[in-house]
Amino acid sequence: MGKEFTFYDYIDADRDGTNVIKSWLNGAGKPAKARFNRVIGWLENSSPAGSQESVWRAPYVWPLHEEWKGFIEIRKEVDRVQYRLIGKVENRNVFLVTWGYHKGVWKTDITHQTAKERIAKMNNKPERYRIEHDYR
């Protein structure tokens, strides 16, 4: 049986070709890496949202609001730092575009506008800007 969803990481092909998700999960986001990878593994095989009891909602996946409306995040708190993996669900694809963390102040590496541009690139030139989520 095939997967219900496929997760993709954003490749920063306009700069150095870095997988920005993999890079963060092996750097500052490492304390949350196992959580994120396991949540992704279970979500890949879970039925789509729709019912009140779906796993595509809190406390597994949170919808973002205001300028980030349309995006979702997966969260994990370690030692009072909240790590977040941010992406967008389109049909049966989940595009992971950036990360964030909250320690007193909220920090992420890009604006919501850049996040939207990344989604467009992942859709328009998939071979250049995206790769199936890397578990390493």
Added chain:
Amino acid sequence: MTIDNKREQIWESLRDTEYRHQFVEEEINVGIAFQIRSLRNRQNLRQVELADRLGGKQSLISSWENPDYGRYSLGTLKDLAKAFDVGLLVRFVPFSTLVDWALNLTSDTIAPPSFNEEQSHRAVMTIVDKILNDANQAYSPTSGLDANLAHQLVESGVPSHA
């Protein structure tokens, strides 16, 4: 990506001891929370109804469905298995087994059928097997029809002894 590629990726990540230990912990934390939510969904139970079955509070079910909970006791897991009427496996295994489990998740492994659901399925399959067996005998080569045609007739709804 093929399942073998993904297996290699996960295996490579497990070479890091700290990550390996976190992987085991998160597979339990995330997996049990997902399974409780998904089983409840499959059985059309609200949190309060599951709580009633267990003689507990709705807020406890909500906690158990949260991957951040992570303090499940064996007693709780056994009670949940009874409430859902499903089996429960708690085993120490090699990492290769754990990785295989992680790679082979399906809707039925995430939210397995209850005993009654399985029993009904088995009963239907027994009837289907009997019909096919009867059809094979009725339409043996000596009767002028081959077994493949007999299967097609059965599947299309033609009685086996028509």
